[in-house]
Amino acid sequence: MIEYILLVSRQGKVRLAKWFATMPTKTKTKIVKDVTQLVLARRTRMSNFLEYRDTKVVYRRYASLFFVCGISQGDNELVTLEIIHRYVEVLDRYFGNVCELDLIFNFQKAYAILDELIIAGEIQESSKKSVLRVVAQSDTIEDAENSEDTLARLGSLGSRGN
């Protein structure tokens, strides 16, 4: 089971954090600190795996961002690495050449997309198309609601103007 997913910038700033295992806030802070330190210290040509306490850490760097997954001892490392990649692919397709800023300004989308790929610490859907379809569906709903919102606000402004 995946215990957590972290997106950490090269400066060590957390861009996204998702916890599937229950832990007190203190432990989480400690893990974020330790794991970030370990991952940032890694050099190229090293493996994508680390061992941290009783868990394994699988990470991969994409441009300025590190995608980090903490998994249980018995889990398959490579397949986790490829979940990360699938997530990046979906983000890339959705935002069109995704960059760190996209994830910062659209953090709620980054979380929503992750929810379509992984919940409860297990992969939920591996097909890029299926994930994007569901995300697009929710976007359509949102857009419709937002234009409604805008109209309503314009309406109220208009009425005040009169």
Place this chain on the structure above:
Amino acid sequence: MPFCSQFIANIRAARVGEAERLAINKEMANIRTKFASPNLSAYDRKKYVAKIAFCFIMGYKQDLGHMEAIQLLTAQKYSEKQIGYLAVTLMLTENSDLLRLVVNSIKKDLDDRWDVVNCLALHTIANIGGDEMAEALAPDVHKLMISPTSNNFVKKKAALALLRVYRKYPQVVPAQEWALRIISLMDDGDLGVVVAIASLVLTLAQDFPEAYETAYEKAADRLHKLVIGRNYDTRLYDYYKIPSPWLQVKLLKLLQYYPPPEDTAVRRMVEQVLATLLEMQEIPRSVQHNNALHAVLFEAINTIIHIDARSMLATQSAHLLGRFLSSKETNVRYLALNTMAHLAARAETLDPIKKHQNTIIMSLRDKDISVRRRALDLLYSMCDVDNAQVIVGELLNYLKIADYGLREEMVLKIAICCEKFATEYKWYVDTILELISAAGDYVGDEVWYRVIQIVTNTEDLQAYAAHTCFNYLKSPTCHESLVKIAGYILGEYGHLIANEAGCSPYEQFQALHAKSNFCNANTRALILTTYIKWVNVFPEIKPQLMTVFDRYRHVLDSELQQRACEYLAMAERPEDDDLLQTVWDEMPPFPERESALMNRLSKKHGDTGDRRTWIVGGKEAMKDAQVTRMKSLKRVTTNGTPTSSPARNRPHGAATGVPNGTTDIMAALAGLDMSGGPSVNGDHTPVLRNPDIDAKYQKLLYSDSGILYDDVQFTVSIKSDYRMSHGRMRIFFHSKLPTPLDALTTTIKSAEHDHLTFDIRQIPSTTVESAGHTMLEVEFECKEFFTQPPTLHVSFLTGSLTTLGLRLPVVIHKFFEPIQLEPQDFYMRWQKIGGPPREAQVFFPIVLNKRGDVDTLGQQAIVTGARIRCLEGVDPNLVNTVGAGVIYTSATGKAGFLVRIEPSRDEKKCRLTVRCTSDAFAPSLMEYIRGLLTAK
């Protein structure tokens, strides 16, 4: 639509940390006043909660907005709900009190007709669900998962939400009751659903291996379809040309939680799949392709090792792993080392691994600490008597330059290897002392306790140990643990070397005393004890020792002071007093006990998430783990060899309460949680009985083919033929439905699993087209006389799950063969067999037919139907029936038998006599035939 982008841009503009904090605090203060105002619009609420959530991700924990986020959950609009759910999952944790307030809105959203809203609720349960949510929502989640109207994307989310619920609060999930229904979803056409269900099943199967046993067959079947049939939607589920590696890995893992398959059909499928995977050595087209390929390959190798570490496939795997050890890719090297440690834990011989010993030792010097760790574990696992000296030597060399994080574990492992595989005691002592002097700070107390235990118990070693310790003491720097060992050993065995040059009592005292000044109180106390022992054996240095005691009478440490005073008093007693001698006599050997080191090491492996199917540490560590694991698998068998147990042939729940010779109390206790009786463990459908089914069954008892079950949607018919102790049966399932029938699952149970065994030769396809049919082929073998027919359990999906339990017409007389005998032969044999114990006889009442006669024809028909030849012209009384046959069993062998039935019209009674060449069968045969005759 970045709707708080201005805010985010502002925060990002703040270059210094302090400015960032200020900007955030300002905005939060603003939000606080906004929240306080009574006319907060829904849109604003959403916006502000989003801002708070953003700060939360940045690491600024805020204490506002919780209530507003919860309010958003009840909003009508999807976008508001979405932000609400995001904020709730971010800000509330499983143990938060506020979650209680959320449960109701989640429940409402689960019931919503709009499936995107269902999904939001399911995500929340799956990601932060705790006890309370589990208790309140488990049934709703289950409903969404199995409902035929649920969308595929709802189903898979529900499956994983249920998994979370189960992990958090297993009591609210009746996992055994739901087993069949959950397993049936593994046949779903949507691979997304299958992968989610596979995760759920994988977890449940670890806790309820029996209830989820059919999942094995499903997993094998699905793998076969993926890998060999390529029977899936390749556009959606190929990942860089590899069929969904995630699903493959999950299914292969599932296989590793069960013992190797018994049934030919399943075994063949699994072997085919594994062989194909092993040979998939494509040239990698991209990193992704390469990773996906290796992900599946290593999992396949793990499965191969699990199934049979001696098979051809395992040899092939070992070879492959050897090649991977020197791969250019670090990931592959890492995994190869890890998988090889698995092989070392399972394989009969370590030879294939030892071939690569040098490469593995080289890996200890890899650039990457992750690889070095794996190499260490593998070296530890592959260590045995032959290579212990080399490996331990290498590890000792490496220890001196190893990372600090690795040292403690290394020290333990070196110490264990030393102890387990030492062939010479000298080597053992040398190595351990070197170990302590090289990495003293990382040596736990267990290590030096153990040295002393071993030295004390091994007489040949004592002088040598004393000598070596003394040498270490004389060196300028000496670790405190070494001082302790030296102190103890010289105290006990110093006199053994006292006559050698340079080892005189005075020199020993000087060496030890010089070190004592740098030691802590504990060590000094130990040294004082050494001195008093010396007072006993070395009277020549008594004055010096007395001075030391005298000086220690004034130290501040109370323990030391007390010791000094007591020892002084003891030493000052008159010469002829033997108190000193008696008290400080040589220590007796320690009772043999288990090494404390192993406990220490196993304590280091906490269990998180899925249970491991193997553990590092070679065969011996495995053996312990195996026992515990097999216990947890509840595979208690009569012969006590867990691995070879045909678990599926065992009546459900019957054997669990029966601890036998080899299983201890723990096994009996482990069985307890199952013993809720068959009503609780509703994983096997009860056998269906009604007059119609009984009539069909009765008919099939006397014929080899026909219809077993028939209703409006479904027909089961069988064809069988028997030859001696073997029988082959083909069971056909015909669908009468207008739509295809899905997730067909069949299992066969034999109540007397060691008397009647079976092997499934072909499993039916999971989907049956409208008006189509599929076939299950099974081979029965009669090992010994049995009385209970096996049962067939069928389940399938037609919107909802239909289950069916039927008796299979396999009874002992199917393994009879009629024999034609001439009257004189019959008499001769009848005489030859003689009376008891090879004869069994009984009287039983009979019912006369309408004319008031004995129904001889009926009796003869039964006897003939039961594959016993009715012999004519043998018995002069025409009412009587005589017959002859042979019974075949593969364990006890075959036996001929003769039957005589003598009904009496007047007494309405009948006498049945059976004579059999084997006294083992006579009574059972008599009982059986009586049963047939009275059944009408």
